[in-house]
Amino acid sequence: MSKLRDAVNKVDLKRFRFWFQLAAFVLFVYGGYLAINLGNSLPMFSCGYLRDGRAGVCYLLPLQHQLARPWPQLFSYAGVAVLTGFGIFALWFIVLNKGWCGFVCPLGTLQDWLTSLRQKLGIRQSGYTHEQFRRLTWIKYVLLALLLLIPLGIGGGLWSHEVGAPFCQICPGRMVLPLFVGDFSQWTIDFSTPGKIVLTALGMGITGLFIVGSFVKKRFFCFFCPMSALHYLLSKPALLRLRKDGSKCTRCGDCYTACDMEIREIADDVTRKEIMTDDCTLCLKCVAACPEKGALKVDFANITFFESTEEGFIKRMNKGIRK
Amino acid sequence: MSEIREVPLKPAFNQSRQAREAEVMLNHIVDDFIDNPAAMSYFYDLFRHAFIEGQPRDREGPGIGTTCIQVPEELIYAAGGTPVRLCNGAYHYDQVGADFMPAKSCSLVKATLGRLHSEKAVPDVGKLELIVNPTTCDQKKKAAQMMEGMGYQVYDLDLPSAKDNEAAREYWRRVVKQLAARLQKVTGKKLTRQRLREAMAKTSRAQAAFRTLHNFRRKAPSLILGKDVFLVTNAYFFDDIERWSAAVEALNAELAQREAEAFSAVQKKAPRIVFTGSPPIFPNIKLPLLIEEAGGVVVADETCSANRMLYDMTAVDEWLVSHMIESIADKYLKPCTCPIFTRNDDRIRRLLDLVSTFNADGVVYQSFAGCQVYEMEQRSVAEALNKAGIPMLYIETDYSPDDMGQLSTRVEAFLESIKTRKRQARA
Numbered sequence: 001m002s003k004l005r006d007a008v009n010k011v012d013l014k015r016f017r018f019w020f021q022l023a024a025f026v027l028f029v030y031g032g033y034l035a036i037n038l039g040n041s042l043p044m045f046s047c048g049y050l051r052d053g054r055a056g057v058c059y060l061l062p063l064q065h066q067l068a069r070p071w072p073q074l075f076s077y078a079g080v081a082v083l084t085g086f087g088i089f090a091l092w093f094i095v096l097n098k099g100w101c102g103f104v105c106p107l108g109t110l111q112d113w114l115t116s117l118r119q120k121l122g123i124r125q126s127g128y129t130h131e132q133f134r135r136l137t138w139i140k141y142v143l144l145a146l147l148l149l150i151p152l153g154i155g156g157g158l159w160s161h162e163v164g165a166p167f168c169q170i171c172p173g174r175m176v177l178p179l180f181v182g183d184f185s186q187w188t189i190d191f192s193t194p195g196k197i198v199l200t201a202l203g204m205g206i207t208g209l210f211i212v213g214s215f216v217k218k219r220f221f222c223f224f225c226p227m228s229a230l231h232y233l234l235s236k237p238a239l240l241r242l243r244k245d246g247s248k249c250t251r252c253g254d255c256y257t258a259c260d261m262e263i264r265e266i267a268d269d270v271t272r273k274e275i276m277t278d279d280c281t282l283c284l285k286c287v288a289a290c291p292e293k294g295a296l297k298v299d300f301a302n303i304t305f306f307e308s309t310e311e312g313f314i315k316r317m318n319k320g321i322r323k
Numbered sequence: 324m325s326e327i328r329e330v331p332l333k334p335a336f337n338q339s340r341q342a343r344e345a346e347v348m349l350n351h352i353v354d355d356f357i358d359n360p361a362a363m364s365y366f367y368d369l370f371r372h373a374f375i376e377g378q379p380r381d382r383e384g385p386g387i388g389t390t391c392i393q394v395p396e397e398l399i400y401a402a403g404g405t406p407v408r409l410c411n412g413a414y415h416y417d418q419v420g421a422d423f424m425p426a427k428s429c430s431l432v433k434a435t436l437g438r439l440h441s442e443k444a445v446p447d448v449g450k451l452e453l454i455v456n457p458t459t460c461d462q463k464k465k466a467a468q469m470m471e472g473m474g475y476q477v478y479d480l481d482l483p484s485a486k487d488n489e490a491a492r493e494y495w496r497r498v499v500k501q502l503a504a505r506l507q508k509v510t511g512k513k514l515t516r517q518r519l520r521e522a523m524a525k526t527s528r529a530q531a532a533f534r535t536l537h538n539f540r541r542k543a544p545s546l547i548l549g550k551d552v553f554l555v556t557n558a559y560f561f562d563d564i565e566r567w568s569a570a571v572e573a574l575n576a577e578l579a580q581r582e583a584e585a586f587s588a589v590q591k592k593a594p595r596i597v598f599t600g601s602p603p604i605f606p607n608i609k610l611p612l613l614i615e616e617a618g619g620v621v622v623a624d625e626t627c628s629a630n631r632m633l634y635d636m637t638a639v640d641e642w643l644v645s646h647m648i649e650s651i652a653d654k655y656l657k658p659c660t661c662p663i664f665t666r667n668d669d670r671i672r673r674l675l676d677l678v679s680t681f682n683a684d685g686v687v688y689q690s691f692a693g694c695q696v697y698e699m700e701q702r703s704v705a706e707a708l709n710k711a712g713i714p715m716l717y718i719e720t721d722y723s724p725d726d727m728g729q730l731s732t733r734v735e736a737f738l739e740s741i742k743t744r745k746r747q748a749r750a
Binding site: 119122123124125129130246247248249250251252253254255256257258264267268270285289290291310313314317318320321322 | 487538
């Protein structure tokens, strides 16, 4: 048992994540062709626009459709469907917590690949200043509020159906992911109504930003992702948890160096035990980059299965040095 | 004054004052104890050759002097130079350096200046192309210009005095990048990704060896005495890094064997001490030596001549030169527990952690008279330790051997009180 634990703690997380993410990407982008269907309430961007290829649908798509029902329906029998959908979403989510972002989400994986490409080209990464970070971190909550309120407004007759599923219209997943099944049909601007023109044009712009942004900055999009905001609001009972023992932390900042999301608290906060913040993607790179035994650890249902160790740190860093 | 003390040219080096001072200390370290690890003889010989016989240390590339732990050695190695830590522990040089500094200043700074001012100084590290002087305490800051006055090239490495804010991190990263540029000019070699990687590998090997040694000291009863470990880490100041790492690895192998044989380097009930404060630097290993001669054992330390210098390791996410330098810069600033920073929470947390993870019974806090920052932090550290129920002995001293008798009485009383405490706790 202790040997197994040792082996896990010394894992080459980079390689493990690469293969795990690749497998998840293949599953959720092409799984549909093998008749895999994991339902409509997945807590990550298994994009509905993948049509036949998808092995399940991102919860944000059905959610926006459901909320756009006329209010009399929504607040009576259709409400049940909304609640069941949400319940299933929450159950999926609780298992992996934000691990869905760091390990499963195809759009997240795609950004990691763009990062790898940049590294191979020897181009340095960009980041935000502390000030920019603080100002931008709210955007995901605004997007979440909008993606809930706009459909509700449609249902209430405040505006028309042309702005249905508004987030999907501007989400880069809609345009980028179908490319992997040879579908270029999303790369158009819909001129049918003014609302659609605005949304699809915005979507086009955001997709461009997504590609450029995640090339220069690690996990560029995740910082603004409303799914990530929704995750955070539900994360209290989640089973997979990132924990920190502040008494063992030297605040050396090694974890911050590794963090794709530039989360400063991971290094600087020595009081909070539950250290996962709203921007975290639970990629666990911080745990792999921490040289202090037990300072950072990953628990599943309160059982620690991966923690920071000196030996693991040295092994992983030496690998980088020798390359 | 200094003319009188000038080393006579004719007699052998081992008859000079600094050689005798080193010899007395080394003899105590070696001969006062039985069961010294065999692998320690590398270090005993190293100090004998360097300090007593005055043999020059060979090295590769231009010598770059450093006066504090915040100078990134990886950059020096990557640029093709060899770092030499100039902080000095000799009473003889302390007296020479007294000409430069006010009477009530720290022995370490005076001795460092005194050594730089002396001819045929030990350890003989050859010509220094540049001295990198981090702006840590006021005395070190002001020492820069005096070194320049002695004819050295000095580079002020502007260390922020508050490390908690982002502005400090960003500023320090810039400072370190500028240092990298300067080092390349001095050595004439370009700092490439490959060279930086190799340099980091050197440091990383040394740190891994140090950490293994550090971890062996958790064992109770102890496998090795603190006076030996201080000698080991002191050797890091001027020894060749690869040879040093190999020697520490050999020592670790011996300690592993000692552990397997359930060997004990001290009495079972020997009080376990964490040493903090002003750094013991050879030949001034006075206080750790007194502790261990009185039957205690120094199991860990929080000083810049040992733990603080070698413990914290660098993580890199993207192996590109700019990011590597940033990671290295962070390592030298963020975890540093130097008292020159505005706040000392990290230092207190590290001390508490060391005491609990090394099963220590008490803390000895050394402060060199005139080292204001350590003197000023004494109160807050004492309060924090007191709150945690950890006894602490605060000792203000300097490089002079005059107070040895008085100190040994205080140390013995402290150790005795710890033993009584433990007895009472058991009863």
